[in-house]
Amino acid sequence: MMRQYELVERVKRYNPAADEALLNRAYVYAMMAHGNQKRASGDPFFGHPLEVAAILTDMRLDDATIAAAVLHDTVEDTEATLEEINKTFGPQIGALVDGLTKIKRLDLVSKRAAQGENFRKLLLAVADDVRVLLVKLADRLHNMRTLQFMPEEKRRRIAEETLDIYAPLAGRMGIHEMREELEDLSFRTLNPDAYNTISKHLQDLTAKSEKLVDEIERDLTAKLRDRGIAARVKGRQKRPYSIWRKMERKSVAFEQLSDIFGFRVLVKEIDECYRALGVVHTTWPTVPGRFKDYISTPKQNDYRSIHTTVIGPGSQRVELQIRTEAMDEVAEYGIAAHSLYKDSLNGDGQLVGESRAYQWLRRTVELLAEGDNPEEFLEHTKLELFHDQVFCFTPKGRLIALPRGATPIDFAYAVHTDVGNTAVGCKINGRMAPLLTELQNGDEVEIVRADGQTPPAAWESLVVTGKARASIRRATRAAVRRQYTGLGRQILERAFERAGKPFSDEKLKGALPRLARASFEDVLAAVGRGEMFSGDVVRAVYPEHKDDRRLAGEAARSRARGTIDGAEGGPGIPIRGLNSDLPVRFAPNGGAVPGDRIVGILTPGEGVTIYPIQSAALAAFDNEPERWIDVRWDVEASEPQRFPARISLQSINEPGTLAQISQVIADHDGNIDNISMVRRTHDFTELTIDLSVWDLKHLNAIIAELRAKRVVSRVERVTG
Structure with missing residues (x-):
C-alpha cells in the first residue's frame, strides 16, 4: 500500500507547487475513516482509494482531484458525512466527492433503473466538473484490475457495465489508453477462452515479427531523417479485444488479419505531419480507402492524427498514425491532457474554456436529462457513446459529426430539435432522397420542413443517435398527451352539459386540490385516458351535485342507440377514423363503418374503442356506465377513408x-x-x-x- 510521503512525491514530480498539506490531510482523514475495512481480496480497503489516486497521478491531475480520489469512498462506505467533507476540505472537493457517491435507498423498480439513476447522477455531476468523471474512470479501472476477487455473477455484471458504458465513455473523452485497458479487462472476464486464445496468438506473432517491427521502425526513421524531419517512430501491437472485435465485425480468422501491428510517427509541428505523410506515400504503395485526416477534421473527443496504411517492407501492410507530440498526449490522456483543463482553472477550480470532448458531454447531459426515466437515460447515453463517425455538412457548410449508420433524421436532430420534429423530407447532395437513407462521409444534407409536423413514433426505432431517439420520444409523448387532453375536454364538456352545469377552465382549476392533480391539463389528460371519470370531475367542481352512475350509463346507452345515426351526427364526440386527432381504435372483432350506429367505450391508457351498437361485446360493459361515451361519425365526403x-x-x-x-x-x-x-x-x-x-x-x-x-x-x- 502506498505510503503518505509516496503520494506527495508522485504529485510533486509533475507539480512542484502541489499543496502538500491538503494531500497529507486527505490521506490521514481517509485512512482514519476506513479504519479496518477490508476489500473482497482481504487487503485493507484504504489501499483502493490510494490506487485510484495513483492512476490519476500518472495522468498528472491537480491537487483537488487527487484529494477527491483519496476521499471518494468515505461518504458512501464510512461514517463520514458530506457536510464534514465540505467543512474540512472545502466545497470544491466536497462537490467532487458528492458526484462520486452512489445513490442509496432509492425506491427503484429494477437493478437497471438503479444503474441508470446512478449513472444519471454521475453525468450531471460531470457536467459541472469533468474531474468527477476522471476519478470515476480511475475508480472503475482499479476495480477491474482486482475483479478476480469478486463472485462470478458480480464479475460478469461489472464487466458488462464497464464494456457498455465506462470504456466507451473513456473513449469519448479521448482517454484511449484507459479505454483499451478497460475493454481488455472486461473481455478477459466475459469471454476468457477467446481472450486466452488471442493472447497466445499475439505472443507467438510477436516473437516471430520482432525483427520486422524493428526493421520498419529503423527504415521509417531513416527516410524521414533524410528529408529533414526529426521524428520518433513507435511500433505498437493491437490489444486482444480490438482484434476480437475486428474478427467478429469482418468474420475473419486471426491469421487473415494483416494489421496486427501499427506504428506512430511523432513529430514536433503540424506541417511536419503532412511532410511525413508525403515521404510515406512516395516511398511505399498506399492501400486505397485507408486514409483519414483527423487533423483538419478532429474527432469530437479532440483526437487529431493522420491515419494511412501502406504496403511496407516484406510486403507487409503497415498502419501508420502521424501526429505531433502534443496530439499524442491528448490521444493517450484525452481531456486530462488538454491544456485548457490544466491552465485555465479559475479560483473556484472551474474551467474557463472547454475542450470539444467536454462540450459534447455537457450537451449530451443537457439533452438526456430532460425528464426521461432512468432506464431510457441509460439507453440513450449508450447510443451516444458508441460513435464510429461520419462527417456531413449543412447547405451553409456547418460540419455535423454523426455515428456510422446515421440517417437524415439523425442529422436533422443534430442540427436542432425543432428541425428534427418538423422534418418531412431531405435533399442529399442536391437530390431528393428518403429520410432513411444512410449518410456517407462528405454528404451535404438539406432538411425539408413543414410547420405543425409531429415526428412519427416509428422513427424512434430507426434512428441511431441518443439525441434523436430522446427527442422523438418526448415529441410523441407530447402529441399523445395533446390527443388525450383534447378528448378529455370533449368528454367533460358533454358530462357537464348532461348534468346541467356550466363548464369553464376557471371552475375546473379551482377544483384541482380535490382532484389531486397539479394542473388543468393533467385533469383533461387523465379523463381522456380513462384514469379519471367525468362524473368525479363534475362532483369536484359542484360538490352539491348528485347523480346515479347506473342511470347515467343507461341514459348514455339510450342516447347512443337512439340518436347516433350514421354521419348525420347528434351531440356526440365526432369520429373521423384511425387518423383522427383523438386516440381512437375500432372493435377488434368486426370493427365499425360509417352508417353504423356506434358507441364509444373508454379504456384507460388506450383511448376510445368504437363498437357498432348491435355488438354483443358491449354487454361486458353494462356494469361500467362511466366508460360509455357519446360518439358520432364525422367523415368528409371529399376525403373518403376506409x-x-x-x-x-x-x-x-x-x-x-x-x-x-x-x-x-x-x-x-x-x-x-x-x-x-x-x-x-x-x-x-x-x-x-x-x-x-x-x-x-x-x-x-x-x-x-x-x-x-x-x-x-x-x-x-x-x-x-
Whole structure:
C-alpha cells in the first residue's frame, strides 16, 4: 500500500507547487475513516482509494482531484458525512466527492433503473466538473484490475457495465489508453477462452515479427531523417479485444488479419505531419480507402492524427498514425491532457474554456436529462457513446459529426430539435432522397420542413443517435398527451352539459386540490385516458351535485342507440377514423363503418374503442356506465377513408372458390386485410375475412354480391 510521503512525491514530480498539506490531510482523514475495512481480496480497503489516486497521478491531475480520489469512498462506505467533507476540505472537493457517491435507498423498480439513476447522477455531476468523471474512470479501472476477487455473477455484471458504458465513455473523452485497458479487462472476464486464445496468438506473432517491427521502425526513421524531419517512430501491437472485435465485425480468422501491428510517427509541428505523410506515400504503395485526416477534421473527443496504411517492407501492410507530440498526449490522456483543463482553472477550480470532448458531454447531459426515466437515460447515453463517425455538412457548410449508420433524421436532430420534429423530407447532395437513407462521409444534407409536423413514433426505432431517439420520444409523448387532453375536454364538456352545469377552465382549476392533480391539463389528460371519470370531475367542481352512475350509463346507452345515426351526427364526440386527432381504435372483432350506429367505450391508457351498437361485446360493459361515451361519425365526403369490417361465410369446397370470392371483393373496390379458413366438413369451408370498406352501403353491396354466388352458401357480417 502506498505510503503518505509516496503520494506527495508522485504529485510533486509533475507539480512542484502541489499543496502538500491538503494531500497529507486527505490521506490521514481517509485512512482514519476506513479504519479496518477490508476489500473482497482481504487487503485493507484504504489501499483502493490510494490506487485510484495513483492512476490519476500518472495522468498528472491537480491537487483537488487527487484529494477527491483519496476521499471518494468515505461518504458512501464510512461514517463520514458530506457536510464534514465540505467543512474540512472545502466545497470544491466536497462537490467532487458528492458526484462520486452512489445513490442509496432509492425506491427503484429494477437493478437497471438503479444503474441508470446512478449513472444519471454521475453525468450531471460531470457536467459541472469533468474531474468527477476522471476519478470515476480511475475508480472503475482499479476495480477491474482486482475483479478476480469478486463472485462470478458480480464479475460478469461489472464487466458488462464497464464494456457498455465506462470504456466507451473513456473513449469519448479521448482517454484511449484507459479505454483499451478497460475493454481488455472486461473481455478477459466475459469471454476468457477467446481472450486466452488471442493472447497466445499475439505472443507467438510477436516473437516471430520482432525483427520486422524493428526493421520498419529503423527504415521509417531513416527516410524521414533524410528529408529533414526529426521524428520518433513507435511500433505498437493491437490489444486482444480490438482484434476480437475486428474478427467478429469482418468474420475473419486471426491469421487473415494483416494489421496486427501499427506504428506512430511523432513529430514536433503540424506541417511536419503532412511532410511525413508525403515521404510515406512516395516511398511505399498506399492501400486505397485507408486514409483519414483527423487533423483538419478532429474527432469530437479532440483526437487529431493522420491515419494511412501502406504496403511496407516484406510486403507487409503497415498502419501508420502521424501526429505531433502534443496530439499524442491528448490521444493517450484525452481531456486530462488538454491544456485548457490544466491552465485555465479559475479560483473556484472551474474551467474557463472547454475542450470539444467536454462540450459534447455537457450537451449530451443537457439533452438526456430532460425528464426521461432512468432506464431510457441509460439507453440513450449508450447510443451516444458508441460513435464510429461520419462527417456531413449543412447547405451553409456547418460540419455535423454523426455515428456510422446515421440517417437524415439523425442529422436533422443534430442540427436542432425543432428541425428534427418538423422534418418531412431531405435533399442529399442536391437530390431528393428518403429520410432513411444512410449518410456517407462528405454528404451535404438539406432538411425539408413543414410547420405543425409531429415526428412519427416509428422513427424512434430507426434512428441511431441518443439525441434523436430522446427527442422523438418526448415529441410523441407530447402529441399523445395533446390527443388525450383534447378528448378529455370533449368528454367533460358533454358530462357537464348532461348534468346541467356550466363548464369553464376557471371552475375546473379551482377544483384541482380535490382532484389531486397539479394542473388543468393533467385533469383533461387523465379523463381522456380513462384514469379519471367525468362524473368525479363534475362532483369536484359542484360538490352539491348528485347523480346515479347506473342511470347515467343507461341514459348514455339510450342516447347512443337512439340518436347516433350514421354521419348525420347528434351531440356526440365526432369520429373521423384511425387518423383522427383523438386516440381512437375500432372493435377488434368486426370493427365499425360509417352508417353504423356506434358507441364509444373508454379504456384507460388506450383511448376510445368504437363498437357498432348491435355488438354483443358491449354487454361486458353494462356494469361500467362511466366508460360509455357519446360518439358520432364525422367523415368528409371529399376525403373518403376506409374502415375495418369483418364477414363470415361458408363456401363450397371446390377449386376456384377462393378466387371467385376475392374477385367479388376486388370488383367492388374492397380491400382484404386478413383471411382465415377452417375446414368444417368435407364439402364446406368456413372463412373469416377482414375487410377495409368505405361505409355501410359499400359493405352491404359486397355481402349481397357474395350471397348471389353459387359457391357461397352463407355470408353474414361479424360485429363482435
